[in-house]
Amino acid sequence: MQARGQGLFKGMWLTLKTLFQKPPTVMYPTEKETPVPRARGVIALDPEACTVCMLCARECPDWCIYIEGHKEEQPPSKEGGRVRTRATLDRFDIDYALCMYCGICVEVCPFDALFWSPEYEYSEMKISGMLHDKGRLTDWLETVPDPPALEA
Amino acid sequence: MSQTLDPRAAAHVSEVAVSVELQTPGMTINLGPQHPSTHGVLRLVAELDGERVVNVEPVIGYMHRGYEKLSEVRTYPQITALVNRIDWVSGFANEIPLMVAVERLMEIEVPARAQAIRLILTELARISNHLVFLSSYPLELGASTPLMHALREREHVLELIEGVTGGRFHPNFNRIGGVKPAAGGGSTQKKLAQDLPQGFLSETAAAMDRMLAICDDMDTLVTGNEIFQARTKGVAVVPPDLALAYGVSGPNLRASGVAFDLREHEDYLPYDKYEFDVVTGENGDCFDRYQVRLEEVRQAARIVSQAIADVPSGPLQAKVPRVIKVPKGETYVRAENPKGEMGYYIVSDGGRIPYRLKIRSASFSNLSILPWALKGLLVPDIIALLGSLDFVLGDVDR
């Protein structure tokens, strides 16, 4: 049993010690933390890989992905062959104002067209600016990091 | 004003005039829905006599987000992303009972490594949740420094969770049959297995040391503080029988002296492999509720330290069909969440979406004791009790 009032001064000693420690604050925006490679910051799109299968748009829990596409006729690969059709992506928008960053779209994509990037600095003054179109999503692609090494 | 006095009011006035004792009219005060210490949007309609509470009526529902109804139009993987947000302070722990319920209905055996990862992350979520409590509770009693100290250490836990799952608050890392799958259907390097990243185990060990250190700091800064003890000891005592009758669970129940921990009684995660104590209080007052949570941080750190020492190897996910259809049936799985007993009751009609999903959240039941417990307390004690119950309004209203 400690003497009455002792606890008060032990606490004061602790705050005094903290007073002379360096605070762990990272002085954003002059300093920046590096987010972990797996951080779910923003979704990048590889338009070449996308086949407009709409799986991501369908599986999205709050339906914030908008996709439009059309079929294009491809010339036959061999002389006299069949004319092929290929789906072409016209519009691929993700509304980050709606997105809840669950990553289901990245997971369900069967053709590896979507990736997570840890970038986070894309706040906007207007909510409409949070709708990223195909070009902007493609730009994120170069920020996609390599996956982290794994624990054995 | 006196000319147009209502006859009933006039009768009241004369009554006051003739009464010998000084009678002060009661005051009805609305604490919330916007109030600094109601953890969101709880509203308490309190009738006060001076500073003493005569009667109190909690009004909830300001944050009703309709999870149970939303879940009826979403597939099981989509629900996983939703349930993170029920009790956002311990996001990961919310996913576990749902996953286990679905796995039981589908009769899937989860691999040992996935189980261990789930367990580690659940305990990390528990630490993070309790550190939020340890930070906000002294703040409500007027000491703001423990807030920053505890949150500073919580950051280390959140970084660990983020390193594995990619999310700090909403991990969304569990999948039916295991943890986040190796990849989608694609084949590039960027979607490799979501196993534990390198360095996780050593970082966790270091972080657990920090957790024990901050617990000691909290002992110095808060537990030992005589003013804190005076404010919490003997305040808002909840006797064990009443706690059980109201369905109070988790640390709040254990603080009343009932050694009931679902981690011991249910087998949703392999807790039987690890050693830990079920912490109980003696008096069921605010101080015990605080003390139990502080001790649980230590116990959780103990479990994590044991778990990282021996993570079984093996696959991360059981074989599951691509399209998840849950066989017809129903089940209820409950788990020991940081805030108490959390359970999901799933009724499946055999399709991709549940027919009905009932969520039993801990905070709602813990809160139900408020009208009983608040009667007769002083205004500062309202805050002491509210804080010590550690509820989150998202968990109450769902």
Added chain:
Amino acid sequence: MIPLVAVEINFYLLLVLKILAITGVMLGGSLPIIFGELKISAHMQSRVGPYYAGGRWGWAQPMADGLKFFQKEDLVPAAADRQVYKLAPYLLMVSTLAVFVIIPFSPDLIAADLDLGIFFALAISSLSTLGVLMAGWSSGNKYSLIGGLRAAAQIIAYELPLVLAVIGVVIQAGTLSMVGIVEAQIDMGVPFLIGGQAVAFVIFFIASLAELNRTPFDLPIAESELVMGYLTEYSGFRFTTFFLAEYAGVVAISAIASTLFLGGYGFWGLDSALFGPFVLAAKVGILAFLMIWIRWTWPRMREDQLQTLAWKWLIPISLANIMVTAIFKVVF
């Protein structure tokens, strides 16, 4: 007063000069303490605190905050009692300002060396209760009302130990004049804190924390219970006045405590006339740091515990202190 001014100055001009000087002292004392509170509290909490305003260390933060408040709309709630509501902050400010009149910065540098100096200070600082009560009562808000009433109950309870603690000093010094009290300490060679009034100092310090509504006695504000207590409805300029008055109060009470117990402007081996103001400022700074330190470490007490502390402990102890001091005074 100011011996530097050898020529006869007009009485009214002197009055205006004195008022300006005291306002300047009040501001010059409060702003560093506000800044100190921001910065010290931040580092005690592992934070950085003000960083950008004014360049290095964010030293201009208090001024920037003040300017921001000036731009805010001055809201008066519809249910408020307008005159009382508007008057309250000024009453509080005036009562705090008036205390500065009797604080001696050096043997000659004092606005008015009243014979009843310390009595005047205690009397005039009690007026601040009225300001708080007026603010709480007139706001037309239940939180404010509870806050105001708490403040009234608290200050009634703590005014007594405050005054009783001072009585010990007065008995030992044999005078009520502030300069006289300091000179008595200089004559004795040690400040009263060491020379017999340590208990009185502790009581005075605790009671002054309660007078200033600072943690652990900040019940009238108690932001987790009463939102902001009696300040809830105030905004803009009036809020700034309250805010400034709080810190001016810290300076004033610390200055009185330094004068009474720590030897005021006197320090061993330093010329009082020359270094007096700096010595006093250093002592005020130490006491203010102590107050800040306590505020950012301890939680808040409950109303009944606060009353218990005052009536069951502080008042009996301070009465005993008076008795012991009186006996010593008579015997020796």
